[in-house]
Amino acid sequence: MPTEALLHIEGGVRLRGQALVQGAKNATLPMIAASLLASEGQTILHRVPPVKDVLVALEVLRRLGAKVQYEPREGTAVIDATTVDNTRLPAELTGRLRASILFVGPLLGRFRQAQIEEVGGCTIGQRPVDFHYRGFARLGASVEGMRGGGFHVSAQALEGASMYCDVPSHTGVENLIMAASLARGESIIENAASDPEIEDFALLMAKMGARVEGIGSRTVRIQGVEKLRGAEHTVMYDRLDAGLLMMAGAITGGDIALKGVQRQHLRIFEAKLQQMGVELDEDGEWLRVRRSGPLSPINVVTTFHPGFPTDLQPCITALSCIAQGDSYIRETVFEDRFGHIKVLRAFGAKLSPEKDRLVIVHGPAQLKGCKVKALDIRAGGAAVLAGLAAEGTSTIANLYQLDRGHAFLEERLCGLGARVVRT
């Protein structure tokens, strides 16, 4: 019987040295989906991180009939979607990642139909996809629920329309931009999300021939075009991978230098780290992150970009466990993103029961090594941080979740002097 992969961390080592931030998963995924829009030419993406979600998304493309070459170490993906001849998304793959919903918009745009049975992803709340389907319907598509779950979306023609999100939805706006780009006339998306990954994705779309304005604001306008062609683009750096590494330096009282931290996307996060007593200094392409004194407690409220990112909440909760006093962490984006509380308690951290999406972290705790599971990507990150700070050895199971979002993590942590082994 195959044994499960485990990550063993011997805690208490102050990290020192240099590490590289990976390409952004959440920018790569919509770009992989966007490659489906190209009825001519290849789409070439550089700095594609070999995280599991990306590998699954590339496999989805292959199953739809695209030709895909990808070399994980080098990070370049060459996608020829001119050969795509299937609009039915494979359930066994789409069930593994939330972002599979992103394939529906481009398939609808280019082929006027798509069928999807299941979407998976992190269990951090209900995560409905009503904004996506409502938007497709506004463009003139018929959206039919299928027996056993999933949707069949089809249209004779797509007409530009006015669409909206009740709350700014990251993948929602990307999906609607893709569908609307091949609709006739102008579309408007109101209350759009403005995350930096959307901006990067829109840069690729513009290179493909799409006409999109207002990215970064709450109102995005799209002028439909006849067709789109493949293009070449280098994916931005991953702000969440950067955040995890920065906090790894901070939680161990380390002194590390990171390349690939796009600081303009992390302002509020950086301000919080500085309030806690973490020193940040830029030296050319490198960001030095160090902590010599104790950490101060912190208040965090997650919200839509440019607010504090929900994806960094589990990790900053872990960091605040060793701060000198009570930290208040409020989650407003997802209704069920506190799974890591249980994990952190296993390390000996003191956290009040979550109430009204608020958790109070009673620091400082002396964390002790233990065995836990990576519940989702970011809760997995929190477990890694706790393990790095804990006395003794920690073991993290369910590594698939961590691998969905971070590539070569133990290699990079070991490069910083951490004692981390995967067995």
Ligand code: EPU
């Ligand atoms: N929402 C709806 N209806 C919809 C869409 C969203 O009610 O049709 C709600 C959600 O339930 C949530 C809020 O709107 O309360 C925002 O969700 P959003 O749609 O922005 O999330 P997402 O697009 O599914 C992306 C990232 C997530 C990240 C969120 C928030 C990708 C592939 N995923 O998800 O990343 O947490 O935005 O920033 O871009 C991760 O990387 O670990 C991750 C979960």
